[in-house]
Amino acid sequence: MSGAGGEAGGAGAEGRRSPSEGRWSLSEGRRSPSEGRWAEPEAPRPGAESPQPEAERAESAGKAERAERAGKAGKAEGVGEAERAGKVEGDAKAERDELYAQLRAHEGRAATAGRGKDLVNEPMIRHWCEAMGDTSPAYRGPDAVAPPTMLQAWTMGGLSGHTDSTGRSAAYDEMFALLDGAGYTSVVATDCEQEYLRPLRPGDRITFDTVIESVSPRKTTKLGTGYFVTTRTDVHADGELAGTHRFRILKYRPAQRNKVPEPTRRPRPVINRDNAGFWAGVAERRLLIQRCTDCATLRLPWLPGCNACGSAEWDTVEAGGEGTVFSHVVMHHPSFPAFAPDGEGGPYAVALVELAEGVRIVSNVIGVPYDKVRVGMPVRLEFLVADPDLKLPVFRANEGG
Numbered sequence: 001m002s003g004a005g006g007e008a009g010g011a012g013a014e015g016r017r018s019p020s021e022g023r024w025s026l027s028e029g030r031r032s033p034s035e036g037r038w039a040e041p042e043a044p045r046p047g048a049e050s051p052q053p054e055a056e057r058a059e060s061a062g063k064a065e066r067a068e069r070a071g072k073a074g075k076a077e078g079v080g081e082a083e084r085a086g087k088v089e090g091d092a093k094a095e096r097d098e099l100y101a102q103l104r105a106h107e108g109r110a111a112t113a114g115r116g117k118d119l120v121n122e123p124m125i126r127h128w129c130e131a132m133g134d135t136s137p138a139y140r141g142p143d144a145v146a147p148p149t150m151l152q153a154w155t156m157g158g159l160s161g162h163t164d165s166t167g168r169s170a171a172y173d174e175m176f177a178l179l180d181g182a183g184y185t186s187v188v189a190t191d192c193e194q195e196y197l198r199p200l201r202p203g204d205r206i207t208f209d210t211v212i213e214s215v216s217p218r219k220t221t222k223l224g225t226g227y228f229v230t231t232r233t234d235v236h237a238d239g240e241l242a243g244t245h246r247f248r249i250l251k252y253r254p255a256q257r258n259k260v261p262e263p264t265r266r267p268r269p270v271i272n273r274d275n276a277g278f279w280a281g282v283a284e285r286r287l288l289i290q291r292c293t294d295c296a297t298l299r300l301p302w303l304p305g306c307n308a309c310g311s312a313e314w315d316t317v318e319a320g321g322e323g324t325v326f327s328h329v330v331m332h333h334p335s336f337p338a339f340a341p342d343g344e345g346g347p348y349a350v351a352l353v354e355l356a357e358g359v360r361i362v363s364n365v366i367g368v369p370y371d372k373v374r375v376g377m378p379v380r381l382e383f384l385v386a387d388p389d390l391k392l393p394v395f396r397a398n399e400g401g
Ligand SMILES: [Zn+2]
Pocket: 292, 293, 294, 295, 296, 297, 306, 307, 308, 309, 310, 311
């Protein structure tokens, strides 16, 4: 949820406001969440009979074409595309869907209601803008407004959740129990759409209420078969409707997946013109560091230009092989036998090794159990022959120091 809101945050900065209208809107497309835009007036548009949400309108318009394209290509990606390409079961069939009828009975019922934990306030606005990199002057100073895309943020309960009576309604829980009970146990958020009716300002007191707006007929997507559930949250500021937040999820029964055999070889490095020299060196058991011939700055990994002076001229120096562990992580999941020393897919250590020359490289530490790798541990370069076609620079722990 916060991810969707976060992406919307970036869009808000680019949104346009039509000065004659106090109405703002942002629709997040499934594939391009940054299409922020200010809404057009309430009056119906030519050819639009009802105030159908932007996304749906666009979806209707492009649906046939997309479905055809996805059908032809035969490779719908992700749920959005899958939904478009997915088979919407016919109306007649949908009506025979008993579960659908039960779910639909929940449309229009309350899902949650509550009040914002904090008044709209400057510190939260500032933190949001810093996190989003949004430097718009509209969000600073005595006349600051909150970024419109923060709409949902004011309704969130934070890490501790809402401690007042705010919470999910019995109707909402009941609908999910119906879905879970029928085997539609998985959930994925598919899209979010916000509409802004008036700016929020520091001091505004937020209340909100969420209704189950609609439940789709059963649909089959690439992820599995299920029902799209859309909730609509009306956000009020001091009693006045300030915006709406629609959120859609797919509750689904996961499609059976064919078990893919575990790869037994390490993935191949991606070799391109910019790093070919590095891998050519590795093939000869040499770890080559790029050196700018203009300012002598060393760089690793290889890059087309010098970050220090911008020069594109370079040569190489061979690493002596001494280094220390600068930082490390242990990979536990997913299991990947080719990476684990015992070949059983167990945990393995990935380290950022600082070479004596001063540059750093991501590699594996060998010769010591994964849980014994330590920051500052001295290591020495070796070349691992992963298979006949692949040598890799790795670092052996040198406990003796
Ligand atoms: Zn340079």
